[in-house]
Amino acid sequence: MSEVNKATVLKKEESVNSDLKQADIKIKKSGKVPIYLNGRLIGYCDDGETVANIIIEKRRLGLISHELNVAFHREENELYLYCDQGRARRPYIIVENGKSKLTPAVIEQIKKGELSWTKLLKLGIIEYLDAEEEDHHAYVAQSEEELTPEHTHLEIAPVSILGVVASMLPYAEYNSSPRITMACSMAKQALGTYALNHLIRMDSRAHVMFYPQEPLVKTIPYEILGMSERAAGQNFIVAVTSFYGYNMSDAVIVNKSAIDRGLGRSLFFKAYEIEERRYPGGQKDRFCIPPVGITGHRGEEAYRHLEEDGIIYPSADVNAGDVLVGKVSPPRFLEEINVFGVVEEKERESSLYMKTGDKGTVDSVLYTTSVSGNVLVKVRTYSLKIPEIGDKFASRHGQKGVIGMVVRQEDMPFTKEGIVPDLILNPHAIPSRMTVGHILEMLGGTAKCLSGKEIDGTTFSGTKEEEIRAILREYNFDEFGETELYDGYTGKKIKAKIFVGVIYYQKLHHLVSNKMHMRSRGPVQLLTHQPTEGRAREGGLRFGEMERDCLIGYGASMLIRERMLEESDKTQQLICVDCGYFAIHDYARNIDYCPLCKSNNIETVEMSYAFKLLVDEIKSLGIFPKIVLRDKA
Amino acid sequence: MVKKIKIEIVDEIEKLMYSNLSINPGEAVGIVAAQSLGEPGTQMTMRTFHYAGVAEQVPTGLPRLIELVDAKKTPKKSMMEIYIKKEFYNDEKDLEKIAQEFEATYLADVAKVSENFEKKMLKLKLKRDKMESLGISDMHIISILKKNKFKFKVKGNKILITLKDKLLKKKKLTYGDVRKITLSLKGMMLKGIKNIEKAFVVKDKNDEFFIRTNGSNLKELFMHPKVDKSRLYTNSINEIYSFFGIEAARNAIVREIKQVMDMQNLTVDIRHIMLLADAMTSDGVVKSVGRHGLSGEKAGVLARAAFEETVKHLVESSVYGESDRLVGVTENIIVGQTMPVGTGTVLLKHKTRL
Known part of the structure; x- marks a missing residue:
């Protein structure tokens, strides 16, 4: 593991200078070897190598800050010192004369709790090196056995080359690197217990898992990081086989009964907030049940859950369109003149409501004030998320997939002992991706289930395959994990032996229910009159340029017209036949006329609103486009 | 009777082949051609920018395709294939000699040119070994210098040139002028054919030898008596266009695109390529596809x-x-x-x- 150096540069440069003085290291005004501190020339010395060694020595004695790193560039004969922030540094065990400073006696002391990490650093048993010092002054041994007198450092553990997330993956050394990268990014999306105070937190979105389990196959860093107390996943019994094509292309089959027993179940919290805002002129928003007849009233049905103060009560079941907090805002413009020419003050409805697709139960309501001193209300809803078709799951080997079918336990394949898998993974997911660690973890999980012995999946130092197989053999289990399965539909034995094992699976926060979206008709954009974009705005799916090209390629003229006009932004525009300008309908006189040439020779033309807009924009360029009309065909 | 059968056969062929192959009116041939060429194009991007290890002689793959479609005046690396008439050679060695004749040799290739700005003098130091291998004699150089009206002295391996002020029809030569003269001197061609940088002998599929060159000069090579005119080829579309005309340029475009596609094992129906070439050449000049060409017009x-x-x-x-x-x-x-x-x-x- 490594750390990135922080704290301000200037402060440290000062302290380094005083440290160097105290440690009796003289920096001369001239000499053969220039010395640079954080890239700035601070002086010279005559022998860079010895000065570097003295600094390292004094640093280990604690006379110089442990954050100072040295690099003597022998080719250029220049000495570089670094103490600035942003350098990634790693800890190593110091080796002197081929012997590790971390002696059994020290280890004994650590076990007793007499020595802490900072103490070890002060005692000069371990030290942090940055990239420069590592390059120029370190000869690192991977293990204690290979130590020779030339070695200067010893790696604490081989896993320490990995980062926080990667070191938690079991058997990562058996996997291909892209899959490790994927596994790392997916581990961050796994549902579990993200914070212990989640019940009082008001995160805008949060998932909490019902029954998180710690993995059967763990790694040492996993324990150190305390992940076993805040696990994010469950141990699944997995069979690797196809299942009527419902798990092709990375889909997985999940056992319905397992889901009913709580497998992969989670809660989804969503918080909404609204503020009683102040406007210039002393006007203010008001939380209340909006009175009938107000502009933008949503109908009484929508406000049914609100209490007198206009705020919803906890435990109310809410659906899309339901109002959580009723609010009334002052009019946008102080004077709005109505049809009869009377100045009328009209308030607007501006409630907080559930967006399309949202559904849940009100969990809690927070009544507080915002930073600007306004009344602020936060409403948190929750909804139960039971695994369903389309929910995403992943193992810790970059093997992700969505549920393709939920199968009743009776219909799932089973072993002669009556074990029914929780999940069926398609065998095609394995060979091309070379995630051998996945297979090994399945074997290891089975071995732990059978024996209860700890199976360590730590990268480079985990339980060896042979040991796992020995355990399986001991318990009369197929040492390769291949099991005879019986077809759940027919009860007949499946001819091939099928690989079954226990492996840790994570439920990822990509849930279909939060993504599902459809539209037949819906809102359009104000500017273009074309359908809106995106799920949040209940938008359509874009029929883009390339899709259009395809239809042209087919010669499907009428279909294109339907897509791009009829289903999109069709308008009727009045065009003046005489001058080609957009004409106007005068409601008072009920007459069409051209505002330019006052002609009454007007035709209605069907066109896309985008074209009308284009013409308007061309006009704004200072160009006068005229539309010349002609009879069709 | 026979005639009747003949007519029947012709009718049958017409029905089966011709009418089946003709395109329906209103078919969006342009879009289909664009898509058919564009789709394999996207695949090419990924793998064919470089051939690992092999020194790139002529750009292939996507860079070459872009070059063709953009109707670049001169290709990045032009190339010629020259077959020599049978009566002029017996074996590979003879061909190599001919190839060397084609290679353009410049003064800078056989002599080191240095300048003295103060004295306004140029010094040529001859590279004897190079001259020998390229078959260039001292007289060759001297005659060229004479032709350009230089005043010079020969001293063994060195030729000293004194620059007269009148040389550039100016009153006095500046340092810049001296440098200009040096550069033009360096670029003076001693022998060979202009633009032909390198020529080497290659064997074709039928074990016949031919000369491949870097750089191309269709006009001069076509006039060359030893060259087999019927099989002369250059990859420079522009040269073909200016020498043979637009129809030949069209065929060259088709051939070059087809070649790029074949190299990648991509099969595109030749009619799509032909349509593209037709569109590019329909105006009598080679137009590019894009802003400056087809779409811009x-x-x-x-x-x-x-x-x-x-x-x-x-x-x-x-x-x-x-x-x-x-x-x-x-x-x-x-x-x-x-x-x-x-x-x-x-x-x-x-x-x-x-």
Whole structure:
């Protein structure tokens, strides 16, 4: 593991200078070897190598800050010192004369709790090196056995080359690197217990898992990081086989009964907030049940859950369109003149409501004030998320997939002992991706289930395959994990032996229910009159340029017209036949006329609103486009 | 009887082959061709920028395709294939000699040119070994210098040139002029054919030897008496166009694109390529595909504005008072009418009598 150096540069440069003085290291005004501190020339010395060694020595004695790193560039004969922030540094065990400073006696002391990490650093048993010092002054041994007198450092553990997330993956050394990268990014999306105070937190979105389990196959860093107390996943019994094509292309089959027993179940919290805002002129928003007849009233049905103060009560079941907090805002413009020419003050409805697709139960309501001193209300809803078709799951080997079918336990394949898998993974997911660690973890999980012995999946130092197989053999289990399965539909034995094992699976926060979206008709954009974009705005799916090209390629003229006009932004525009300008309908006189040439020779033309807009924009360029009309065909 | 059968056979062929192969009216051939060429193009991007390890002689793959479609005046690396008439050679060695004759040799290749700005003198130091291998004698160089009216002295391996002020029809030579003269001297051709940088002998599929060159000069090589004119080839479309004319340029485009596609094992129907080549050459000059060529010359204002440089086209057309008759596909989609392709080509003409 490594750390990135922080704290301000200037402060440290000062302290380094005083440290160097105290440690009796003289920096001369001239000499053969220039010395640079954080890239700035601070002086010279005559022998860079010895000065570097003295600094390292004094640093280990604690006379110089442990954050100072040295690099003597022998080719250029220049000495570089670094103490600035942003350098990634790693800890190593110091080796002197081929012997590790971390002696059994020290280890004994650590076990007793007499020595802490900072103490070890002060005692000069371990030290942090940055990239420069590592390059120029370190000869690192991977293990204690290979130590020779030339070695200067010893790696604490081989896993320490990995980062926080990667070191938690079991058997990562058996996997291909892209899959490790994927596994790392997916581990961050796994549902579990993200914070212990989640019940009082008001995160805008949060998932909490019902029954998180710690993995059967763990790694040492996993324990150190305390992940076993805040696990994010469950141990699944997995069979690797196809299942009527419902798990092709990375889909997985999940056992319905397992889901009913709580497998992969989670809660989804969503918080909404609204503020009683102040406007210039002393006007203010008001939380209340909006009175009938107000502009933008949503109908009484929508406000049914609100209490007198206009705020919803906890435990109310809410659906899309339901109002959580009723609010009334002052009019946008102080004077709005109505049809009869009377100045009328009209308030607007501006409630907080559930967006399309949202559904849940009100969990809690927070009544507080915002930073600007306004009344602020936060409403948190929750909804139960039971695994369903389309929910995403992943193992810790970059093997992700969505549920393709939920199968009743009776219909799932089973072993002669009556074990029914929780999940069926398609065998095609394995060979091309070379995630051998996945297979090994399945074997290891089975071995732990059978024996209860700890199976360590730590990268480079985990339980060896042979040991796992020995355990399986001991318990009369197929040492390769291949099991005879019986077809759940027919009860007949499946001819091939099928690989079954226990492996840790994570439920990822990509849930279909939060993504599902459809539209037949819906809102359009104000500017273009074309359908809106995106799920949040209940938008359509874009029929883009390339899709259009395809239809042209087919010669499907009428279909294109339907897509791009009829289903999109069709308008009727009045065009003046005489001058080609957009004409106007005068409601008072009920007459069409051209505002330019006052002609009454007007035709209605069907066109896309985008074209009308284009013409308007061309006009704004200072160009006068005229539309010349002609009879069709 | 025989005649009747003959006619039947011809009819059958016509029915089976010809009418099956002819395209229906209103078919959007352009889009289909563009898609058919574009799709393999996207695949090429990924793998063929470089051939690992092998020194790139002539660009292939996507870079070459872009070059062709953009109608570049000179290809990045032009190349020629020259077959020599049988009567002029017996074996590979003879051909190599001929190849060397083709290679353009410049003064800088056989001599080191250094300048003295103060004295306004140039010094040529001859590279004897090079001269020998290239078959160039001292007289060769001297005659060229004489031709250019230089005043010089020969001292063994060295030739000293004194520059006279009158040389550039100026009163006095500046240092810049001296450098200019040096450069022009370096670039003086001693022998060979202009633009032919390198020529080497290669064997073709039928074990016949031919000369491949870097650089191309169709005009001079075509006139060369030893060259087999019927099999002379260059990859420079522009040279073919200026020497043979537009039809030949069209065929060259087709051939070159086809070659690029074949190299990648991509099969594109040749008719798509032919359509592209036709479109590029239909005006009698080789046009590029894109802003400066095909798309920039579309008839409709709206279609041009929809492609690139929208405002430029709109403003320009307003200056000339252009009108868009809405005949193209793009225009009609913008306006929101049925476009004149496929099912949109047919219109119902109905005369109403009242």
